[in-house]
Amino acid sequence: MKKAAIWYIKSGMDKEFxxxxxxxxxxxxxxxxxxxxxxxxxxxxxxxxxxxxLAKAEPAAEVFSKDEEEKxxxxxxALGYID
Amino acid sequence: MxxxxxxxxVDRVLSGKKKDEAMARAGRLACLAVDSxxxxxxxxxxxxxxxxxxxxxxxxxxRSVLDCSRLRSDVAWTIPIVLDAxxxxxxxxxxxxxxxxxxxxxxxxxxxxxxxxxxFDKGEAAKKIFGTCDPAHPGVAKVLAMKxxxxxxxxxxxxxxxxxFDRWKLTxxxxxxxxxxxxxxxVVGFQTRNTPHIGHEYVQKAALTFTDGLFINPVIGRxxxxxxxxxxxxxxxxxxxKRYYLKERTAMAILQMEMRYAxxxxxxxxxILRKNFGCTHIxxxxxxxxxxxxxxxxxxxxxxxxxxxxxxxxxxFRSFSFCRTCGSVVNExxxxxxxxxxxxxxxxxxxxxxxxxxxxxxxxxxxxxxRIIMAFKEPFNE
Numbered sequence: 203m204k205k206a207a208i209w210y211i212k213s214g215m216d217k218e219f220x221x222x223x224x225x226x227x228x229x230x231x232x233x234x235x236x237x238x239x240x241x242x243x244x245x246x247x248x249x250x251x252x253x254x255x256l257a258k259a260e261p262a263a264e265v266f267s268k269d270e271e272e273k274x275x276x277x278x279x280a281l282g283y284i285d
Numbered sequence: 286m287x288x289x290x291x292x293x294x295v296d297r298v299l300s301g302k303k304k305d306e307a308m309a310r311a312g313r314l315a316c317l318a319v320d321s322x323x324x325x326x327x328x329x330x331x332x333x334x335x336x337x338x339x340x341x342x343x344x345x346x347x348r349s350v351l352d353c354s355r356l357r358s359d360v361a362w363t364i365p366i367v368l369d370a371x372x373x374x375x376x377x378x379x380x381x382x383x384x385x386x387x388x389x390x391x392x393x394x395x396x397x398x399x400x401x402x403x404x405f406d407k408g409e410a411a412k413k414i415f416g417t418c419d420p421a422h423p424g425v426a427k428v429l430a431m432k433x434x435x436x437x438x439x440x441x442x443x444x445x446x447x448x449x450f451d452r453w454k455l456t457x458x459x460x461x462x463x464x465x466x467x468x469x470x471x472v473v474g475f476q477t478r479n480t481p482h483i484g485h486e487y488v489q490k491a492a493l494t495f496t497d498g499l500f501i502n503p504v505i506g507r508x509x510x511x512x513x514x515x516x517x518x519x520x521x522x523x524x525x526x527k528r529y530y531l532k533e534r535t536a537m538a539i540l541q542m543e544m545r546y547a548x549x550x551x552x553x554x555x556x557i558l559r560k561n562f563g564c565t566h567i568x569x570x571x572x573x574x575x576x577x578x579x580x581x582x583x584x585x586x587x588x589x590x591x592x593x594x595x596x597x598x599x600x601x602f603r604s605f606s607f608c609r610t611c612g613s614v615v616n617e618x619x620x621x622x623x624x625x626x627x628x629x630x631x632x633x634x635x636x637x638x639x640x641x642x643x644x645x646x647x648x649x650x651x652x653x654x655x656r657i658i659m660a661f662k663e664p665f666n667e
Contacts, residue, residue, distance in 0.1 A: 250591070250593055251593075253359075253593055253594035254593035254594060256594060257593065257594035257595070257596050260288045260292070260596060261288065262286060262288070263286040263287060263288045263289060263294070263461070264293075264294075265286075266458065266461075266462065270458075271462055274458060274459050274462040275462060275466060277459065278455075278459060278462065278463050278466065281452055281455075283455075283463050283536060284463065284466050284467070
């Protein structure tokens with residue numbers, strides 16, 4: 203659960219927002235769940251969960267081309283990083 | 286391999302024909318000389334250290350970073366990367382045109398595709414980044430001393446600036462290839478602006494126990510008075526690695542960037558940069574990137590709660606010391622002995638001994654490392 207209030211993030215919050223619909227019963231559950239925590243609203247809690255979920259779904263990084271990789275390896279060898 | 290921050294490793298280094306064209310055009314462009322810190326920022330943008338940034342922040346992104354610690358695209362970003370200019374200079378630069386950015390010696394460094402010029406509230410920016418307006422804070426002082434106009438837009442790097450530390454200079458593309466070549470699937474990054482003491486070694490090796498590789502990444506650039514000089518940091522680490530680390534598990538390369546001393550916000554920034562280098566984990570200790578007593582000791586760890594989408598895993602270390610009874614480095618979770626048995630890894634104490642020409646006890650620092658530091662006539666920044 204979230205820790206102590208952090209002054210250095212939530213000072214203005216003038217980001218653009220849009221509305222997402224969730225069942226009222228779920229909204230109520232979340233309201234209960236975040237009571238006494240530093241989440242200012244159901245929205246900020248849901249935003250955090252969604253960001254977390256999207257991050258987990260990130261695909262693997264693109265691979266460099268063979269030529270590019272060989273060029274880099276030559277430099278790494280010259281610098282003594284690899285044999 | 287871990288995704289670069291924002292999904293794409295930025296590469297804005299001109300080469301071949303494009304570089305030749307830029308050099309040919311350079312003499313006809315409006316020109317702006319920038320200091321060595323901005324030159325470092327330019328290289329970090331162009332080589333992908335600051336991915337996903339492609340240039341200096343525009344007004345809407347700056348506002349979003351200050352207010353929400355995120356770019357407008359919702360990608361986490363905590364430290365503004367901006368280019369300042371005085372009003373007279375800004376007035377002669379036209380939006381939509383290219384500006385040649387040169388080093389202080391006049392050497393062409395990069396081209397800025399100028400998209401915006403805007404003013405900003407320095408006091409507000411300082412307060413939001415550093416949590417204080419105290420001009421005694423080195424980061425605040427730097428912001429308050431900035432010129433009045435910010436110039437924004439993507440950049441293209443014409444040439445990398447040579448430094449005395451080039452043999453330790455790797456781009457994120459190079460570190461990513463290096464980690465792959467070494468067969469490291471997980472890599473823990475260690476940010477440092479210090480010479481290594483036994484406590485650092487303990488933390489690094491504790492973290493390495495759970496990952497495939499250790500990436501030691503000293504910050505090279507402007508630091509505060511009394512900090513170790515860059516060449517001392519590198520020489521002492523080189524010695525420590527040679528004698529006490531497994532070569533196949535350890536790599537060191539520099540990060541050329543000034544320290545901002547923004548504590549929690551800078552901890553997130555450091556994590557993002559290491560993610561771009563290909564690290565899957567980062568070590569965050571007590572008062573990471575802090576200065577004086579501006580930040581609670583563990584604020585730089587707590588802030589990670591608010592960034593569940595960073596993609597790099599922080600490894601938190603709270604406190605550690607040398608326990609005389611255990612005869613080893615310990616932390617608060619593993620040692621039952623009272624504080625009287627513990628020797629703290631005090632940077633100030635180690636520094637005082639070194640200044641006096643005395644070798645710190647081996648419980649605090651490897652003698653070989655101490656000897657390397659003491660071989661420098663002036664190991665500290667004036």
